[in-house]
Amino acid sequence: MCIPNDSIVGSLVVWFARHGRPLPWREPGTSAWAILVCEVMSQQTPVVRVLPAWDEWMKRWPTPRDLAAASPAEVLLAWGRLGYPRRALRLQECATVVAQEYGNTLPRNREELLALPGIGPYTADAIIAFAYRKRSTVLDTNIRRVLARLHGEELPPPHMKKDEIARAEKIIPRDDEYAAQWNAAIMELGALVCSPRTPACESCPLRAQCRWFAAGKPRNAAPRRTQKFTGTHREARGKIMAILRSEHRAPEETPPLSRIIETQPHGMSESNAASGKNPTAHSNKAPINHKQVKTHTTTTTAHGIPYNELLTATALPESRFAPALRSLLQDGLAQRNGELYALPH
Ligand code: SF4
Numbered sequence: 001m002c003i004p005n006d007s008i009v010g011s012l013v014v015w016f017a018r019h020g021r022p023l024p025w026r027e028p029g030t031s032a033w034a035i036l037v038c039e040v041m042s043q044q045t046p047v048v049r050v051l052p053a054w055d056e057w058m059k060r061w062p063t064p065r066d067l068a069a070a071s072p073a074e075v076l077l078a079w080g081r082l083g084y085p086r087r088a089l090r091l092q093e094c095a096t097v098v099a100q101e102y103g104n105t106l107p108r109n110r111e112e113l114l115a116l117p118g119i120g121p122y123t124a125d126a127i128i129a130f131a132y133r134k135r136s137t138v139l140d141t142n143i144r145r146v147l148a149r150l151h152g153e154e155l156p157p158p159h160m161k162k163d164e165i166a167r168a169e170k171i172i173p174r175d176d177e178y179a180a181q182w183n184a185a186i187m188e189l190g191a192l193v194c195s196p197r198t199p200a201c202e203s204c205p206l207r208a209q210c211r212w213f214a215a216g217k218p219r220n221a222a223p224r225r226t227q228k229f230t231g232t233h234r235e236a237r238g239k240i241m242a243i244l245r246s247e248h249r250a251p252e253e254t255p256p257l258s259r260i261i262e263t264q265p266h267g268m269s270e271s272n273a274a275s276g277k278n279p280t281a282h283s284n285k286a287p288i289n290h291k292q293v294k295t296h297t298t299t300t301t302a303h304g305i306p307y308n309e310l311l312t313a314t315a316l317p318e319s320r321f322a323p324a325l326r327s328l329l330q331d332g333l334a335q336r337n338g339e340l341y342a343l344p345h
Contacts, residue, residue, distance in 0.1 A: 033106055
């Protein structure tokens with residue numbers, strides 16, 4: 001079933017001109033790189049949390065080359081509590097490729113964008129639409145929900161299928177600039193008006209064309225299970241990362257968990273670290289010789305925190321802590337320095 005296109009596009013674009021939020025990455029002249037950073041940060045993170053982080057990043061690393069030159073620890077610190085920190089490292093990998101192979105400018109071609117680290121179909125299409133003002137089929141969760149409702153369904157299917165993409169393509173204006181406006185406008189409508197549970201249909205510019213509204217908004221979608229966070233592996237990883245970030249700030253900010261080691265400590269094998277096991281609990285060797293930071297000391301400093309103290313600081317049971325730490329090491333989000341754990345340098 002095809003929806004008449006012209007009236008929907010016109011109504012929505014006019015609504016967006018009046019009601020769209022003045023977000024900084026929508027300013028004319030925003031670079032494609034800045035829009036990519038925004039798109040990556042906005043995946044699974046609300047705009048209100050993205051705004052200050054994006055602002056800081058763009059001041060600090062305005063181009064891919066700037067980000068590529070930063071240390072992974074700096075990047076992870078700046079990422080802060082945006083969540084899913086692997087995105088930050090992938091963004092830095094992408095920056096390195098763009099700086100080295102594309103003259104510090106994001107490519108315009110969809111296939112080339114898709115070949116970059118961390119860029120999938122949604123992000124590539126968003127760059128084409130919002131940075132290069134070209135026709136593309138942008139399908140994020142907000143847009144998919146609005147389109148589903150226009151077609152009479154409460155929610156789109158959990159996984160995107162070809163017919164959903166084909167249906168979306170049909171409604172997008174042929175004109176490049178108009179298509180870019182359409183993509184921004186329908187995304188904004190999904191974010192501000194057509195919310196998942198309580199859409200504000202009384203103020204929706206598409207109410208006259210919405211089949212789900214016309215049908216009385218039947219609950220025809222299977223209830224979605226909301227993802228729990230407490231008790232998950234992700235929560236455990238987040239707690240460890242929070243401690244490691246806090247520890248990394250230590251030298252400048254007098255942190256509680258900084259350590260100074262006088263000599264390279266003994267007692268932890270590679271296999272212990274890889275398995276995430278507590279090294280001191282299973283070793284007859286001497287425990288780590290560490291002490292609290294003293295500003296007047298001249299001993300060798302090393303960033304990081306020993307396993308046992310990291311475990312205690314997270315307040316996690318070791319059955320959750322050990323696999324979470326192991327996965328962070330495997331993902332390159334944490335690093336082992338001797339017997340200390342830290343952000344990667
Ligand atoms: S009328 Fe309601 S359900 Fe339909 S698109 Fe507008 S806000 Fe969404």
